[in-house]
Amino acid sequence: MPNTDVISFSRGAPSLDIVDTEGLKAAAVAALEADPAGVTGYGTSVGYGPLREWIAAKHGVQTANVLITNGSMQADAFLFDELVKPDSPVIVERPTYDRTLLGLRNRRGELHPVRVQADGLDVDELEALLKGGVRPTLAHIIPNFQNPAGVSLSGDKRVRLLQLANEYDFTIFEDDPYYDIRFRGEQHPTMLEQDAENRVVYACSFSKTVCPGLRTGYLVGPAGLIKTIAEAATNTYIAPNMFAQATIYQFAASGALDRSIATVKDALEERVDQLAASLRAHLPGSEFVVPDGGYFLWVDLGEGVDCAKVAAAAADEGVQVVKGTDFVLDGGETCLRLAYSAVKADRIDEGVRRLARAVEATRA
Amino acid sequence: MPNTDVISFSRGAPSLDIVDTEGLKAAAVAALEADPAGVTGYGTSVGYGPLREWIAAKHGVQTANVLITNGSMQADAFLFDELVKPDSPVIVERPTYDRTLLGLRNRRGELHPVRVQADGLDVDELEALLKGGVRPTLAHIIPNFQNPAGVSLSGDKRVRLLQLANEYDFTIFEDDPYYDIRFRGEQHPTMLEQDAENRVVYACSFSKTVCPGLRTGYLVGPAGLIKTIAEAATNTYIAPNMFAQATIYQFAASGALDRSIATVKDALEERVDQLAASLRAHLPGSEFVVPDGGYFLWVDLGEGVDCAKVAAAAADEGVQVVKGTDFVLDGGETCLRLAYSAVKADRIDEGVRRLARAVEATRA
Numbered sequence: 005m006p007n008t009d010v011i012s013f014s015r016g017a018p019s020l021d022i023v024d025t026e027g028l029k030a031a032a033v034a035a036l037e038a039d040p041a042g043v044t045g046y047g048t049s050v051g052y053g054p055l056r057e058w059i060a061a062k063h064g065v066q067t068a069n070v071l072i073t074n075g076s077m078q079a080d081a082f083l084f085d086e087l088v089k090p091d092s093p094v095i096v097e098r099p100t101y102d103r104t105l106l107g108l109r110n111r112r113g114e115l116h117p118v119r120v121q122a123d124g125l126d127v128d129e130l131e132a133l134l135k136g137g138v139r140p141t142l143a144h145i146i147p148n149f150q151n152p153a154g155v156s157l158s159g160d161k162r163v164r165l166l167q168l169a170n171e172y173d174f175t176i177f178e179d180d181p182y183y184d185i186r187f188r189g190e191q192h193p194t195m196l197e198q199d200a201e202n203r204v205v206y207a208c209s210f211s212k213t214v215c216p217g218l219r220t221g222y223l224v225g226p227a228g229l230i231k232t233i234a235e236a237a238t239n240t241y242i243a244p245n246m247f248a249q250a251t252i253y254q255f256a257a258s259g260a261l262d263r264s265i266a267t268v269k270d271a272l273e274e275r276v277d278q279l280a281a282s283l284r285a286h287l288p289g290s291e292f293v294v295p296d297g298g299y300f301l302w303v304d305l306g307e308g309v310d311c312a313k314v315a316a317a318a319a320d321e322g323v324q325v326v327k328g329t330d331f332v333l334d335g336g337e338t339c340l341r342l343a344y345s346a347v348k349a350d351r352i353d354e355g356v357r358r359l360a361r362a363v364e365a366t367r368a
Numbered sequence: 369m370p371n372t373d374v375i376s377f378s379r380g381a382p383s384l385d386i387v388d389t390e391g392l393k394a395a396a397v398a399a400l401e402a403d404p405a406g407v408t409g410y411g412t413s414v415g416y417g418p419l420r421e422w423i424a425a426k427h428g429v430q431t432a433n434v435l436i437t438n439g440s441m442q443a444d445a446f447l448f449d450e451l452v453k454p455d456s457p458v459i460v461e462r463p464t465y466d467r468t469l470l471g472l473r474n475r476r477g478e479l480h481p482v483r484v485q486a487d488g489l490d491v492d493e494l495e496a497l498l499k500g501g502v503r504p505t506l507a508h509i510i511p512n513f514q515n516p517a518g519v520s521l522s523g524d525k526r527v528r529l530l531q532l533a534n535e536y537d538f539t540i541f542e543d544d545p546y547y548d549i550r551f552r553g554e555q556h557p558t559m560l561e562q563d564a565e566n567r568v569v570y571a572c573s574f575s576k577t578v579c580p581g582l583r584t585g586y587l588v589g590p591a592g593l594i595k596t597i598a599e600a601a602t603n604t605y606i607a608p609n610m611f612a613q614a615t616i617y618q619f620a621a622s623g624a625l626d627r628s629i630a631t632v633k634d635a636l637e638e639r640v641d642q643l644a645a646s647l648r649a650h651l652p653g654s655e656f657v658v659p660d661g662g663y664f665l666w667v668d669l670g671e672g673v674d675c676a677k678v679a680a681a682a683a684d685e686g687v688q689v690v691k692g693t694d695f696v697l698d699g700g701e702t703c704l705r706l707a708y709s710a711v712k713a714d715r716i717d718e719g720v721r722r723l724a725r726a727v728e729a730t731r732a
Contacts, residue, residue, distance in 0.1 A: 020409075032397070032611075036393050041384050043389075044580065045579070045580055046379075046580040075605045077605050081605070110603065216409055240441070241438050243583065247396075247582050
């Protein structure tokens with residue numbers, strides 16, 4: 005009989021205890037008090053003015069370089085609509101976010117997966133592809149706490165990737181929703197801030213620092229491209245949600261955002277340490293890199309494991325995981341993605357015990 | 369020298385005095401108190417559950433027939449993406465909403481404009497087109513207080529239009545954002561509620577009854593089509609804005625929505641009566657139908673007028689209007705659209721005086 009008290013390592017979403025709902029109430033009221041016309045009016049497709057300025061200041065760019073969207077996946081969609089035509093060569097990480105793969109495949113891009121190592125994209129493999137004649141339009145890179153691998157791109161590799169983009173004339177899509185939730189280790193500079201030749205389009209989100217339900221993300225990029233995408237956005241929905249954006253702006257301006265980020269980081273660090281300890285204890289043969297931030301741990305269960313069977317058996321045991329094959333065009337059969345963002349620390353060990361039983365059952 | 373105290377008849381948006389910002393504050397707080405997990409979580413692409421149920425009950429349909437979107441223009445965009453392929457024949461009203469024309473042209477639909485009369489679409493002209501061999505995929509109809517013409521489709525014509533859709537096998541896109549803001553006259557049944565053969569896809573919005581900044585609209589249609597569009601929406605932005613939707617739900621549940629609609633209707637009726645009186649006084653040769661609801665009055669200034677010149681001269685006089693040519697594929701040169709939603713009654717006469725001076729100047 006399926007376990008009804010389910011523990012979910014499947015969804016990259018925060019548990020409610022690390023969302024500041026009181027702060028959001030105050031921010032919503034403050035937004036309507038400070039700027040009732042701006043909050044209730046249509047606005048324009050580039051986004052709510054004060055939040056746009058706040059984002060520009062955060063990244064050291066002009067407001068003309070910023071476009072706010074209804075979640076960062078909408079930003080991806082606009083960018084892909086603009087740059088990815090049928091048969092456009094696109095570099096993707098292997099493994100990578102399943103929705104990114106789907107978005108690129110739906111636009112019939114020609115995908116070239118490049119392996120992710122413990123320090124991020126294998127830049128040598130990319131360089132060999134480029135030397136072999138592949139001429140990408142775009143390289144999609146999740147530089148921090150990659151989804152699903154949990155690893156980050158090293159500082160040296162960021163520099164080399166930018167050099168390759170300049171040399172081979174492609175755009176780097178730096179997809180960086182986890183930037184602010186590094187809980188240990190050194191923050192590397194973004195490729196955006198090192199970009200001298202307008203090669204980088206940067207995406208981020210407030211889903212991981214405020215909450216997902218306000219559906220607010222953004223793009224930073226060359227002013228001409230931002231203008232083109234702003235026009236497409238006008239024709240799609242006039243403007244992104246003004247009320248949500250103004251609430252986020254007030255949340256940031258009041259200091260609640262910094263407190264929220266601190267809360268999230270503390271909780272995630274505790275969770276990932278527990279997860280790593282439990283995996284070592286209950287699945288001693290498994291291999292993984294312990295993330296320094298973000299939501300996800302990628303675990304390789306080793307030879308002979310079929311992740312689809314494990315995921316099904318795990319569901320029967322009352323623990324949800326996502327099978328590795330969802331994040332690659334081929335391969336990934338022995339891997340799982342474990343999202344620790346939604347599971348409180350005191351439930352993690354029980355979740356891993358259930359997972360270990362499931363692995364055992366599929367081996368039997 | 370341009371007049372700096374501008375009166376704008378150009379934008380279809382409400383003035384701030386008819387937006388219940390206090391009610392919105394209370395609704396936002398109530399939303400976060402009642403359902404913190406639902407409001408702050410990702411949600412799913414069909415929309416926030418309680419609001420979806422509220423919409424289904426309002427229209428007497430199942431929740432499976434409802435999809436909530438980030439504004440109703442996003443709903444249009446999803447529907448057009450699904451039904452309008454290059455060279456798909458599409459019936460549009462003449463004149464019609466400029467953004468609808470743009471959305472259809474961008475998808476390279478083959479547009480067949482059909483004249484709008486004082487009682488809505490000329491159904492005889494449509495029937496002649498159909499008998500002549502045109503086989504539309506879709507007919508886009510704004511049945512109430514049409515944008516820009518301000519007129520409504522009669523009850524008889526609604527019945528005939530449905531008959532034609534059944535006979536000639538096309539979808540009616542009933543685009544009805546102004547439904548709730550009829551301030552006089554009899555409400556006709558929607559085509560949606562008379563549809564026995566799944567011919568109608570209905571769109572509406574909370575922009576005119578709550579405010580535009582919450583960017584919330586919706587589609588009602590056949591469950592299969594809604595499911596297909598929900599999948600496209602998931603791949604575009606995961607889910608529409610949960611916070612805005614939950615705020616609207618609480619606004620409706622508390623009774624604030626009904627009060628807001630009453631406020632809006634009272635103000636618009638006063639404004640349109642003043643506008644009609646001022647046009648008769650200062651532009652006695654002009655022709656127009658006084659709307660029974662909605663935001664827009666369409667005025668024909670008569671032979672020899674060039675609306676582009678009038679609009680430019682009006683801007684110099686300190687009044688903004690939209691030229692009629694924006695709302696048709698060709699023609700409309702003697703017409704203007706006047707939006708009275710954003711101009712308080714005591715400023716309307718001055719606005720029309722300025723407009724009359726502009727008309728006079730272009731005739732000289």
